[in-house]
Each structure stands twice: as C-alpha cells, then as structure tokens.
Amino acid sequence: MPKKDGYKTREKILQVAEDLFSEFGFDGTSIAKISKAAGVNKGLIYYHFKDKKDIVVSILQSIIGEIDRKTDFSKTEDDQPDNPDMLQDKIRMEVEYCMRRKRIITVMLMESLKKDEKADFLFQCADLVMKQEMDGIRKKMSTGQTTDPEWTSRFRVHEFFTGFMPIISFVVLQDKWCKYFDCERDKALDYFLDSFQRTHLSSHHGTD
Amino acid sequence: MPKKDGYKTREKILQVAEDLFSEFGFDGTSIAKISKAAGVNKGLIYYHFKDKKDIVVSILQSIIGEIDRKTDFSKTEDDQPDNPDMLQDKIRMEVEYCMRRKRIITVMLMESLKKDEKADFLFQCADLVMKQEMDGIRKKMSTGQTTDPEWTSRFRVHEFFTGFMPIISFVVLQDKWCKYFDCERDKALDYFLDSFQRTHLSSHHGTD
Amino acid sequence: MPKKDGYKTREKILQVAEDLFSEFGFDGTSIAKISKAAGVNKGLIYYHFKDKKDIVVSILQSIIGEIDRKTDFSKTEDDQPDNPDMLQDKIRMEVEYCMRRKRIITVMLMESLKKDEKADFLFQCADLVMKQEMDGIRKKMSTGQTTDPEWTSRFRVHEFFTGFMPIISFVVLQDKWCKYFDCERDKALDYFLDSFQRTHLSSHHGTD
Amino acid sequence: MPKKDGYKTREKILQVAEDLFSEFGFDGTSIAKISKAAGVNKGLIYYHFKDKKDIVVSILQSIIGEIDRKTDFSKTEDDQPDNPDMLQDKIRMEVEYCMRRKRIITVMLMESLKKDEKADFLFQCADLVMKQEMDGIRKKMSTGQTTDPEWTSRFRVHEFFTGFMPIISFVVLQDKWCKYFDCERDKALDYFLDSFQRTHLSSHHGTD
DNA sequence: AATGAATGAGCCTTCATTCAT
DNA sequence: CATGAATGAAGGCTCATTCAT
Numbered sequence: 001m002p003k004k005d006g007y008k009t010r011e012k013i014l015q016v017a018e019d020l021f022s023e024f025g026f027d028g029t030s031i032a033k034i035s036k037a038a039g040v041n042k043g044l045i046y047y048h049f050k051d052k053k054d055i056v057v058s059i060l061q062s063i064i065g066e067i068d069r070k071t072d073f074s075k076t077e078d079d080q081p082d083n084p085d086m087l088q089d090k091i092r093m094e095v096e097y098c099m100r101r102k103r104i105i106t107v108m109l110m111e112s113l114k115k116d117e118k119a120d121f122l123f124q125c126a127d128l129v130m131k132q133e134m135d136g137i138r139k140k141m142s143t144g145q146t147t148d149p150e151w152t153s154r155f156r157v158h159e160f161f162t163g164f165m166p167i168i169s170f171v172v173l174q175d176k177w178c179k180y181f182d183c184e185r186d187k188a189l190d191y192f193l194d195s196f197q198r199t200h201l202s203s204h205h206g207t208d
Numbered sequence: 209m210p211k212k213d214g215y216k217t218r219e220k221i222l223q224v225a226e227d228l229f230s231e232f233g234f235d236g237t238s239i240a241k242i243s244k245a246a247g248v249n250k251g252l253i254y255y256h257f258k259d260k261k262d263i264v265v266s267i268l269q270s271i272i273g274e275i276d277r278k279t280d281f282s283k284t285e286d287d288q289p290d291n292p293d294m295l296q297d298k299i300r301m302e303v304e305y306c307m308r309r310k311r312i313i314t315v316m317l318m319e320s321l322k323k324d325e326k327a328d329f330l331f332q333c334a335d336l337v338m339k340q341e342m343d344g345i346r347k348k349m350s351t352g353q354t355t356d357p358e359w360t361s362r363f364r365v366h367e368f369f370t371g372f373m374p375i376i377s378f379v380v381l382q383d384k385w386c387k388y389f390d391c392e393r394d395k396a397l398d399y400f401l402d403s404f405q406r407t408h409l410s411s412h413h414g415t416d
Numbered sequence: 417m418p419k420k421d422g423y424k425t426r427e428k429i430l431q432v433a434e435d436l437f438s439e440f441g442f443d444g445t446s447i448a449k450i451s452k453a454a455g456v457n458k459g460l461i462y463y464h465f466k467d468k469k470d471i472v473v474s475i476l477q478s479i480i481g482e483i484d485r486k487t488d489f490s491k492t493e494d495d496q497p498d499n500p501d502m503l504q505d506k507i508r509m510e511v512e513y514c515m516r517r518k519r520i521i522t523v524m525l526m527e528s529l530k531k532d533e534k535a536d537f538l539f540q541c542a543d544l545v546m547k548q549e550m551d552g553i554r555k556k557m558s559t560g561q562t563t564d565p566e567w568t569s570r571f572r573v574h575e576f577f578t579g580f581m582p583i584i585s586f587v588v589l590q591d592k593w594c595k596y597f598d599c600e601r602d603k604a605l606d607y608f609l610d611s612f613q614r615t616h617l618s619s620h621h622g623t624d
Numbered sequence: 625m626p627k628k629d630g631y632k633t634r635e636k637i638l639q640v641a642e643d644l645f646s647e648f649g650f651d652g653t654s655i656a657k658i659s660k661a662a663g664v665n666k667g668l669i670y671y672h673f674k675d676k677k678d679i680v681v682s683i684l685q686s687i688i689g690e691i692d693r694k695t696d697f698s699k700t701e702d703d704q705p706d707n708p709d710m711l712q713d714k715i716r717m718e719v720e721y722c723m724r725r726k727r728i729i730t731v732m733l734m735e736s737l738k739k740d741e742k743a744d745f746l747f748q749c750a751d752l753v754m755k756q757e758m759d760g761i762r763k764k765m766s767t768g769q770t771t772d773p774e775w776t777s778r779f780r781v782h783e784f785f786t787g788f789m790p791i792i793s794f795v796v797l798q799d800k801w802c803k804y805f806d807c808e809r810d811k812a813l814d815y816f817l818d819s820f821q822r823t824h825l826s827s828h829h830g831t832d
Numbered sequence: 833a834a835t836g837a838a839t840g841a842g843c844c845t846t847c848a849t850t851c852a853t
Numbered sequence: 854c855a856t857g858a859a860t861g862a863a864g865g866c867t868c869a870t871t872c873a874t
Contacts, residue, residue, distance in 0.1 A: 006858060023323040027235030031844060041860050046845065048858095106321055113318050113380065115231040122381075123388040153391050157399035160385070162407045165377040166369045172321065173330075177368070180331040183361050191365035199370040199407035214833055239869060249835050251871080256833095260869065425854080439739040443651030447848060457856050459850080464854095468848065522737055529734050529796065531647040538797075539804040569807050573815035576801070578823040581793040582785050588737060589746075593784070596747040599777050607781035615786040615823035630837060655865060665839050670866065672837095 010048045012038045014062070017055050022103035025110050026056055056107065060121040063104050067125055071132040088197055095193065098171040106172050130159050163200045166192075218256045220246050222270070225263050230311035233318050234264055264315065268329040271312050275333055278305075279340040296405055303401065306379040314380050338367045371408045374400075426464045428454045430478070433471050438519035441526050442472055472523065476537040479520050483541055486513075487548040504613055511609065514587040522588050546575050579616045582608075634672045636662045638686070641679050646727035649734050650680055680731065684745040687728050691749055695756040712821055719817065722795040730796050754783050787824045790816075 016037040020029040031052060035042040049055050098105060112122035134155065145151055170192050178185050224246040228237040239260060243250040257263050306313060320330035342363065378400050386393050432454040436445040447468060451458040465471050514521060528538035586608050594601050640661040644653040655676060659666040673679050722729060736746035758779065769775055794816050802809050
C-alpha cells in the first residue's frame with residue numbers, strides 16, 4: 001500500500017504504539033511489533049519518528065496537550081461545582097474521560113516509575129490538573145492563604161496522592177482488578193466513585 | 209570466585225536484581241547486567257534460577273511471604289487501634305515499612321501494569337492486607353453484614369483504591385515527586401500522612 | 417526549494433559529496449548525509465545520479481579530466497625545465513595544485529586501496545602524468561631506449577612509487593602528520609620539497 | 625562446533641577480519657561477513673570483542689607490538705649496515721616483511737586516511753621505525769646535531785614521505801599496479817628496490 | 833557451585849533505492 | 854526539477870539461554 005497520506009501513517013503508528021505500549025510496556029514493545037500491527041514498513045517508522053523514544057514522547061505529549069486545552073477552557077468558565085451532587089457528577093465525568101484515555105495513561109504511569117526517565121509526564125499532567133483546582137479554590141477563598149508555599153505544597157500532596165492517584169489507579173487497574181477479585185466492571189466503578197466521594201471529596205469541605 | 213556457599217550467591221543475585229528491576233524495569237534489566245552487578249558468572253544465575261522470570265517471581269514472592277507472616281502475626285493479637293491517634297501511628301509504621309521495601313514494591317507495581325502478566329502479585333499482596341483488615345472489623349461489628357459479598361466487594365474497592373494505592377503511590381513516587389515539585393522528603397511524608405488521615409482513615413469511622 | 421537550475425544542484429551535490437567522502441570514506445558517507453549537507457531532497461540525488469557509486473565516479477572522473485587538460489596543455493609547450501631551480505619550482509607548483517585538490521585525491525586513494533574496485537582512478541591519473549613525463553624525456557633523449565618496454569616499466573615504477581606516491585601521501589596526510597608530530601604546516605612542506613628534491617628529482621639527473 | 629578453545633576463536637576472528645578489512649575496508653566489512661567467514665556465531669564476536677572498532681584496533685595494535693619488538697631487538701645489536709650492499713639487503717628484507725604483513729598494513733593505511741580517526745596507527749608505526757633509524761644515526765654521528773628539534777623534524781619528514789610511504793605504497797598497491805600496467809610482480813619488486821636505492825637510500829649518504 | 837564459551841533470535845536503527853505526485 | 858513517502862535489506866549490537874568443563 002504505497003504512497004499514502006503521510007499524516008495518516010503517522011497517526012496510525014501512534015495509535016497502535018499506544019495500544020502496544022500500554023499492554024507490554026515500552027521495553028516490551030519492539031519496533032517490529034509496532035510496524036506489523038500498523039501495517040507499515042519498519043523503516044518507515046524512522047521516517048516519521050526520530051527513534052523509539054520519540055514515539056512514546058509524542059504519545060505522552062499529546063495527552064499533556066489535551067489536558068492543557070481542557071483545563072485552559074474550564075478556567076474561563078465559572079462552573080466550579082458548589083454542592084456535593086454537582087461535584088460528584090464532575091468527578092464521574094473526569095473518571096470517564098480518563099477511562100477513554102486509559103491506554104495512554106497506563107503508558108504514562110509505567111514510564112514514571114522508572115528511575116532514569118527524564119520525561120515526568122505524570123507530574124506534568126498532574127500539575128496542570130492541580131493548577132486548575134487551585135484556581136477554583138482561590139476564587140472562592142480570596143484569602144492570602146493560597147499563596148503560602150507550604151499550603152501549596154500540602155495541597156499538592158493531598159490532591160495528587162489521595163485524589164489524582166486513586167483515579168489513575170482505578171482507571172489503569174480496573175480490568176485486572178475485576179478479573180482477580182471477580183467483580184463486575186460497573187459495580188466496581190460505582191463502589192469506587194462512592195469511596196472517592198467519602199474520602200477525597202469529603203475532605204475538601206474541610207479545606208474550603 | 210572460590211566455592212562459596214550457594215545460599216549467599218542466591219541472595220546476592222536477588223538483592224541486586226531487586227535494585228536493577230526497580231530502576232530499569234524487568235525488560236530494561238538484562239541478565240548480563242545482573243550478573244555483573246552481583247559479581248557472579250552469568251551462567252551461575254541459571255543454576256540458581258530457572259529463567260529470568262523466575263528471578264522476579266522469587267523477589268515478589270518474598271514480599272508476599274513477608275506480608276503473610278506480618279499479617280498472620282497481627283491476627284493473633286487484639287491490637288486493632290480504636291482511637292485516631294493509635295490508628296495514625298499504625299499507618300505511619302505501615303508506610304515506613306513500605307518505604308523500607310520500596311524497591312520491591314516498585315517492581316510489583318511495574319509488573320502489575322502489564323496486561324499479559326499472569327502473576328498478579330500486587331493483588332495478592334493487597335488481598336492479604338485486606339483480609340486482615342476485614343478480620344479486625346468483623347471482630348468489632350459482629351453483624352452478618354461483613355459476610356455479605358457485596359459488602360466485601362465494596363470494602364475491597366474502598367481499601368484498595370483509596371487506602372492501599374495512595375500509600376503504594378506515595379512510597380514509589382516520593383523521590384521523584386519531591387524532585388519535580390521541589391519539596392522536602394520529610395515534609396511530603398507529613399503532608400501525606402495528614403491527608404491520608406483526613407481521607408481514608410476518617411472514612412473508616414463511618415464504616416465502623 | 418524553488419525551481420533552481422539543475423546544473424547548480426548537481427554541482428552542489430558533487431562538492432558536498434567530495435567533502436564527505438574525503439572525511440568519512442565512501443562507505444561511511446550515506447546519501448542521507450549528502451542530501452542533508454547539500455540542502456537538497458534525497459530523491460533528487462537520484463535524478464542527477466544513477467546511484468551512489470555514480471557520484472564518486474563523477475567526482476573522480478572530474479579530476480581525471482582536469483589532469484588530462486593540464487597535461488595536454490603542457491605537451492604543446494616546450495617548457496620542460498632543464499635546470500634544478502626550474503624543476504623545483506615546477507614541483508612546488510604541482511604539489512600546490514594537489515593540495516588544492518586534496519579532498520578529491522583522498523577519495524581517490526581511499527578507493528584505490530579496496531580490492532573490488534573496478535575503476536582504478538589512481539592509476540589512470542598517474543598514467544596521464546607519467547605519459548607527459550615520458551614525452552618530455554623522449555624529446556630530449558631521442559634514443560630508441562625510451563620505447564623499450566622494460567625501460568617503460570622501470571620508468572613507471574620509479575615515477576609512481578618514488579615520485580607520484582610521496583607527493584600524494586604528503587598532500588593527503590600533511591594535516592594529520594603535523595598534528596601527530598607537532599610540526600608546522602609550512603615547515604613540513606619545505607622539508608618535504610627539500611627531501612623530494614634530494615631523492616626523486618636528483619635521481620632524474622642520472623636517468624636523463 | 626561448540627565449546628572450543630576461546631583463544632583460538634579469537635585468533636580466527638582476527639585473522640579473517642584482517643583479510644576482509646584489507647579487501648573491503650572497515651566500513652565495507654560487516655560483522656555478519658566476518659562471522660560467516662570465521663565460521664563462528666555472530667553474537668560470539670561480541671563475546672570476544674567490545675565492538676567492531678575493537679576488532680580493528682586489536683589488529684592494528686598487534687602490528688604495533690610486533691614492530692616494537694622488532695625494533696627493540698635491533699637496538700641492542702650493532703648491525704647498522706655501513707656499505708650500500710648491506711643497506712640494500714636490509715631494505716629488501718624489510719620490504720619482504722611488509723609484504724608478509726601486507727593485509728594489515730592496508731587496513732592501517734585505509735584507516736589513517738579518515739579524518740575522525742583517533743587511532744593514528746600508521747604514525748605510531750612509523751614513529752617506532754624512525755626512532756630506530758635515528759638511534760642508528762646518532763651512534764655514528766655523535767654530534768649534537770641529532771638532538772636539534774628542527775633536524776629531527778626534517779629527518780622525520782624525509783624518512784616518512786620518501787622512505788616509509790614509498791615502501792608502504794608499493795606493498796599495498798603492487799598487485800593492482802601489476803594488473804593495471806601489465807607488469808610481472810617480481811620485476812616490479814626489482815625495479816622498485818632499484819629506484820628506492822637510487823632515491824631514498826642514496827640521499828642518506830649525504831645526510832651521514 | 834561455578835565458569836567461559838557458544839548460540840540464535842531479536843533488538844533498534846540506517847541504508848540505498850524507488851516512485852507517485 | 855523537486856518532493857515526501859515508502860520499501861526491504863542489512864547494519865551493529867544485545868538478549869535470554871545452554872552446556873561442557
């Protein structure tokens with residue numbers, strides 16, 4: 001199938017690479033595997049990407065960009081949910097978004113665990129999300145407290161490890177969890193949202 | 209090089225492999241690297257282990273055994289903490305234990321993210337811990353509720369995703385987190401324990 | 417990128433290729449490297465040249481042509497130097513010419529060392545030069561000696577290995593020589609010309 | 625053919641690599657070619673050598689060592705030839721030695737032409753030979769002249785470009801030369817030795 | 833219990849070359 | 854003339870694994 005679009009080829013490669021990386025990890029996925037799955041010539045991959053790492057970086061940058069656009073957009077609106085019901089709806093939507101981007105998030109988490117990785121995409125991602133959260137809070141509180149570096153640091157730890165990571169973990173492990181503990185996917189989601197509500201979200205009322 | 213006793217060699221290999229796996233991942237760590245770092249002959253590794261996977265399984269099984277012994281021991285005691293202070297102390301000790309076993313936990317999490325892994329050590333591990341928790345609760349509540357499969361399922365989701373995973377995440381990512389967000393290790397730990405108290409632990413009061 | 421005239425493109429490619437071949441050798445220089453350095457599209461190179469070998473052949477043929485024209489020209493004149501001073505001046509000019517064409521000569525020598533090369537440009541080149549020399553001698557000697565095949569053979573060996581090759585070697589290795597033995601370029605040239613005078617040139621007096 | 629000597633394997637690899645490098649050049653010789661010609665597994669080459677360059681360096685170092693031993697040995701003796709006949713015999717022997725090591729010398733010359741090469745084996749080699757020559761001269765002259773840096777520099781240029789290089793060139797190009805100019809090998813050698821005598825060697829009488 | 837040598841498959845990457853546009 | 858996309862072979866090198874000693 002010669003002389004195709006070029007842009008489409010690149011997209012196809014990224015798409016199957018995302019799949020394979022999330023299944024087998026970066027090191028566990030060979031260029032040969034990718035080229036075969038994408039139905040393109042192995043050498044062609046090096047026409048579109050500098051090297052193997054360039055592929056994973058392209059993938060991860062794309063979600064950074066996506067989140068950046070999403071959070072930027074929200075900032076302009078004033079739709080910070082006030083009551084618990086709206087908050088829970090918002091969380092459900094965010095979890096659902098993450099589930100749609102599950103594969104890429106898996107890659108992101110996998111890579112963030114390695115020591116030598118320069119690309120801290122997981123943290124970059126979380127940083128964007130947390131900045132948006134902080135903006136929302138600042139609008140409501142209007143005290144100087146939110147500019148205190150210690151408060152910021154404390155807030156970040158709180159959001160990341162008891163908010164962000166539980167969601168990431170759930171999205172990434174849900175399938176395997178349900179298989180291992182013999183639980184239906186939908187129920188697991190409901191239970192998780194309920195737990196998240198009772199833990200992370202309820203803690204926000206104290207913070208606000 | 210002289211005829212040492214094989215037990216020490218085996219231990220040395222496991223210890224070195226744990227380090228390397230946690231740094232570079234399973235696929236990113238070669239037998240040659242391990243043999244060099246352990247100062248033993250490459251062929252000798254195959255005397256002590258069936259294959260490469262056998263090494264990582266041995267490593268992960270060792271922590272399963274360790275946790276099994278720990279939780280078994282606790283079961284005999286009746287030291288389930290009743291008041292918040294005792295509970296927080298208990299958590300701090302558990303986090304500190306996890307930090308000591310950080311490297312092996314990293315390996316465990318890394319491997320659990322892959323799709324094709326048969327050995328779900330992360331879940332096995334969590335299962336042991338959660339069983340102990342459930343035993344403690346059953347002793348106090350003595351209602352039939354705790355044998356209800358739905359309650360069990362709900363409890364598991366709650367414990368795993370809002371209790372177990374935040375701790376695992378913190379332990380595994382702390383160093384990189386502190387570097388990225390420019391935060392001192394000790395402070396991050398204090399903030400985390402505080403957040404964990406206000407989220408997961410406080411939710412238990414409702415459950416009890 | 418706009419429609420330039422193809423002649424300039426061709427020249428640019430040859431010029432850049434000459435540089436790269438002389439630095440990294442034929443095998444060490446890729447078409448991609450050449451196209452990048454020349455600022456032209458990789459495919460375009462195949463519009464101007466049949467294949468990679470065609471490039472090097474074009475380069476080497478150009479110097480053959482150049483020397484052919486030079487020696488042809490000299491033949492018409494009767495300026496064969498008679499006295500040592502004029503001879504040395506002539507040699508200095510020839511060495512200086514070779515130094516200007518240093519890069520292409522390097523390529524020529526490199527390729528001539530390989531066994532499988534069909535195109536022996538080095539010998540073609542030497543042949544042209546030696547023919548001119550022989551013509552000059554024949555004019556002066558006017559004996560039948562110079563048509564004797566053994567005399568010709570002996571003459572060729574003499575000219576090539578103690579005349580031609582020292583000059584080629586000097587031109588091609590001068591830079592690296594000066595670096596390794598910590599010697600100034602100008603002095604090295606003077607010493608070489610002096611040596612050449614005392615060896616190869618002085619031998620001619622006996623021959624004449 | 626498993627479980628051989630190890631040392632013998634290494635030697636076999638070096639030997640066929642020397643052949644192939646001298647025929648096709650370093651870049652023109654693939655590891656696959658070497659492994660096939662040596663009858664050993666491709667991967668095994670990397671057990672014995674760090675990388676491809678390590679092979680060529682090993683080859684070239686071996687001749688450096690050889691020459692070092694040869695020249696060291698001669699130093700102790702006082703066999704510097706005094707009369708022309710002895711001198712010519714000595715040269716003939718040296719040329720014959722070079723012809724036996726022709727292949728390795730071809731590799732050496734090929735590599736010395738590249739720009740980026742760190743390994744100046746050709747110069748190292750020449751340096752050893754020239755030091756011996758200088759020692760011989762010093763013994764005879766016993767004047768301070770030989771310690772003058774300019775004299776040394778001049779001597780080096782002379783020896784290298786009108787003595788060393790003609791021999792190297794002859795040895796390396798003899799076969800191709802004879803083919804191109806239709807000349808018998810033996811005659812070419814005789815002619816060359818005669819020319820060398822009349823050029824480089826006769827110049828030494830003036831120097832002494 | 834331990835070693836060094838050997839294997840073959842597979843790795844990432846680059847190559848010269850082609851061709852539709 | 855000129856380009857970008859595509860191909861298939863080959864490049865150097867590392868891998869997990871085996872086995873005679």
